[in-house]
Amino acid sequence: MIAVLRTTLAREMTLAFRRRADLLNPLFFFVVVVSLFPIGVTLDLTKLALMAPGILWVSALLSSLLSLDLMFRNDFDDGTLEQMLLAAVPPQLLVLCKIISHWLVTGLPLTLLSPVLSLMLALPAKAVPVLMLSLLLGTLSLSLIGSVGAALTVGLRKGGLLLTILIMPILVPVLIFGTSTVQAMATDQPWQGYLALLGAFTAGAFALTPWLTVAALNVTVGD
């Protein structure tokens, strides 16, 4: 069982490396959007600092939406996905492997990039660790919840827009808790509660989404 998980993770990571152009795209988008805000909105550092948590979080959310469609697309097209559903190991575990590797190649680099970009938005330095922590949790729950949407729309040729519409409402709480955490930290208010809620949301998603995703994949593949 452990061997299968290790093989699946290794496969996903090598595939991500070989298709790295696909994954650099969202990161590039994140950098570009965030760096356009100071140019387009204002150069006033106090105003920017006020907006920084929201800008960073909205950009992070949008850029991880960009890569979601790819989560199951290639495996669906070449037939690997149906073999995964027929595998001798629970497909939920395989799906969880896919979600985690998706997060490792999109959410994690985005989190590591965020301190550099927060500098550009004049976010107070003391808020940066909290920003990273919230992005770490938040991007994981984006990958988890996004996998359900990706599974539902993978059978459609052009599912990108539908995917966004489907999962956006469920992602709004992540955005709210994420921004509030950083905002509270930046303005010296208690922030632990928001982060705890974000963590609870992620934990809930971690427990539920593999089952929902497999159910969605069964519907998509079984048509």
Added chain:
Amino acid sequence: MPELLKATDLFCERDERILFSNLSFAVDQGEILHIQGGNGAGKTTLLRRLVGLSWVVDGKVTWHAPVSDGDSPDGDSPDGDSLDGNSFWYLAHRPAVTLMQTPLENLAFALALHNQVLSPEALWQALATVGLRGYEDVPAHSLSAGQQRRVSLARLYLELPAVRLWLLDEPFTALDVNGVAQLEQRIERFAEQGGTVIMTSHHGLRHTAVRHLLIGAPL
């Protein structure tokens, strides 16, 4: 030989056309069932229903637990409508060959999904048998269509005693004459050893024990 599969009253309708109805058949262990029918007759759909991937077919499909040579068939063997993941290969219409991976990686992953472990030599041997010697480490996207099909067929040449059932969807597609002959031999040998094969193909299999199932309009 004991019965392995029983399908009763299968019915499939797609886009307001009835593909098949009142379709009932049984498959015994060690048998080769050749599902025939024209393009669009529902062969792939039927095979996907048997393997448990498709929900557009109504009716009842019962799989009996396979009985090995030593055992006597006991009454309390578990019957179910789904297959045990350990005991079959399903070679689908989409060959499950990841183009960004090498034949060796593809084969190893297919094996891992079945929770089986074999030595690397066994994988190399299987790839050599299907004529991919020298291509083991080449990305699959640079192989020809026939070679990609061979990557997926290499699974059938792995020595896995647990696998007693093959479900093959158009396995001869894109193969050359030698490849077709080799696969025919492999299927026959597998059936002689007590394995069960359910396959769809437009290609006539020249084997005495093969049983035909025609769906849709007569060919």
